[in-house]
Amino acid sequence: METRKEQKEKRRQEIICAALELFVSKGYAATKVTDIAERVNMSTGLLFHYFESKEKLYEELVRMGLEGTTYPAGQKCEHAIDFFTQFTTQLFSYMKQQPVMAKLFVLMAEAQRSEATPAHIREIALKVNTIEQFVPIIEWGQQEGTIREGDPLVISNAFWCCIQGIAERYATNREIDLPEADWVVDLVRRR
């Protein structure tokens, strides 16, 4: 049996998870590798047997985030507004079912936003969806009449920031439920 290799992989995963928790709750810069090691009951030295450096560990998480947070591919929707409902519903559902998802989501946000993120990591993080991602759908919805008037970029931005704000809290404090997807969608819906 590959007990040895499997074991190693399992341990790597433990570290990854611990790091994710800490990076999200304290921020990358403020988490010490000893914090991480401690959380998985491992000597600090050993952690470096699994990961070359704190930064590489971060990079790996960001790469995971890049793949893991491939957002719900919109099914074919009849109306533009349905896209938003579907998108939000699925995203919230993922976050509820897999706490890790919500955390990865927040990790990515920090990696993208913070000036302190090492440049090459930031680049990776920036490959995921951006603020402009919803613009074309919003334009379509405005013609249709299902989405409110206004600069599509500004609407897209507002919607995305709202989602991020919600995810940011939910990732570290699950005491309060996520809102209904519809509520959030009302941010873009024509009244």
Place this chain on the structure above:
Amino acid sequence: METRKEQKEKRRQEIICAALELFVSKGYAATKVTDIAERVNMSTGLLFHYFESKEKLYEELVRMGLEGTTYPAGQKCEHAIDFFTQFTTQLFSYMKQQPVMAKLFVLMAEAQRSEATPAHIREIALKVNTIEQFVPIIEWGQQEGTIREGDPLVISNAFWCCIQGIAERYATNREIDLPEADWVVDLVRRR
């Protein structure tokens, strides 16, 4: 003339401003005091002539945030929903007029949320408005029929997170306009 004292105070303010910028764009932990000193063209040593420590400087900012972000005292409103409109409008207007406001807002958010914030500073930060702040108004609005159905706490939380998400982006990137207050208010408005 108090040239001396005035000068000193002015310099302190410069430092405070530089620190605010950096704390918001990189996070508290990732900002080095040399970064701050550099930004105000001052030797690192001198900075300690003005502030006892990096932490004290942070504390002072958080205290400013505590006062500075006393949110728009709701005028008397006829309907609960009007409170939200008024609140959001004023908040956005402040943020637009005074970039510092938006930044303080974000600084406070980090101080509140991050596990890395020194305990006594976090306490100070937590004195400002919380997620529950809107609950009573939402309850009132639900009776009235101006605010949507649902757990008031969850609604309050969603609204606040949305505001935070928007502020967070706007504080560091003013390229994209703030949304209309009404859009955000639609998050809580009954349809």
Place this chain on the structure above:
DNA sequence: TATCTAATTGAATTTTTATTCATTGAATCA
């Protein structure tokens, strides 16, 4: 069982960052 390999440790080292300090020069004041 003897041997080899990989996991593990904890202490030592290096690197980074915060903080101190002795010293200088300029502004104020007596």
Place this chain on the structure above:
DNA sequence: TGATTCAATGAATAAAAATTCAATTAGATA
């Protein structure tokens, strides 16, 4: 003007954090 005080520097020190490493143990393998 001479004395005094404070802004200012930059190099020295201290503290914190990351990383390395020599040595040990446990597990696999022959």
